[in-house]
Amino acid sequence: MSGTPDHDNTHDDAHDDAHTGPIKTPKQLAWAVLFAFVAPVIIIILLANFVSSDKKPAAGSEGLGAEAVAARIQPIGSIELKDVNNVATLKTGEQVYAAQCSACHATGAAGAPKLADLAAWGPRVKTGYEALLTSALKGKGNMGAQGGGDFSDFEIGRAVVYLANQGGAKFDEPKAPAAAAAASK
Numbered sequence: 227m228s229g230t231p232d233h234d235n236t237h238d239d240a241h242d243d244a245h246t247g248p249i250k251t252p253k254q255l256a257w258a259v260l261f262a263f264v265a266p267v268i269i270i271i272l273l274a275n276f277v278s279s280d281k282k283p284a285a286g287s288e289g290l291g292a293e294a295v296a297a298r299i300q301p302i303g304s305i306e307l308k309d310v311n312n313v314a315t316l317k318t319g320e321q322v323y324a325a326q327c328s329a330c331h332a333t334g335a336a337g338a339p340k341l342a343d344l345a346a347w348g349p350r351v352k353t354g355y356e357a358l359l360t361s362a363l364k365g366k367g368n369m370g371a372q373g374g375g376d377f378s379d380f381e382i383g384r385a386v387v388y389l390a391n392q393g394g395a396k397f398d399e400p401k402a403p404a405a406a407a408a409a410s411k
């Protein structure tokens with residue numbers, strides 16, 4: 227029983243495939259064109275990029291740079307050097323007051339004499355600038371040394387003058403450290 231219709235069809239299909247190749251529709255042709263021409267161009271571009279990429283830092287590798295590593299392994303805590311002779315970088319009395327002293331002296335917290343409270347400051351002002359400065363530097367009563375901050379003595383002095391003058395004193399701005407050193411020579 228050779229040559230049944232079924233058998234013939236199967237045979238013919240296989241035969242056609244062998245001669246026409248895999249591309250049978252315009253859509254398949256479009257894909258074939260794409261992969262034959264466009265894909266190689268893309269691959270070449272990517273390869274060229276890859277070859278020249280060693281000069282650019284790869285994503286995430288900035289963390290291995292010398293500076294980044296140094297920043298990460300630096301000892302805990304660092305010191306900041308203040309140029310106490312450069313008056314321009316130092317805070318004014320008002321700035322120090324706002325940053326450090328106002329916490330107590332604006333409200334009278336902890337029994338602090340309030341800013342511009344003449345009655346509270348009057349007797350203190352009479353003790354003189356040096357006495358007030360000493361209190362501010364070393365602390366007095368509920369006030370910690372330097373008012374609890376880390377300003378230079380000169381800056382504290384400016385804040386004392388600011389506070390005291392608001393409280394009725396007429397103290398002069400303290401001399402800058404360099405000027406004071408020069409004056410004492």
Ligand code: HEC
Pocket residue numbers: 322323326327328329330331335336337338339350357358359361362366367368369370372373374375382385386389
């Ligand atoms: C933690 C609160 C607090 C802070 C912050 C603070 N003070 Fe005082 N201050 C006080 C108290 C309380 C007194 C009153 C102390 C007393 O007479 O027992 C006082 C008193 C003073 C006096 C008068 C001292 C005297 O001999 O009568 C001066 C001057 C002064 N403070 C300056 C400053 C300056 C300048 C700062 C900021 C750098 C500052 N204070 C920050 C609480 C504070």
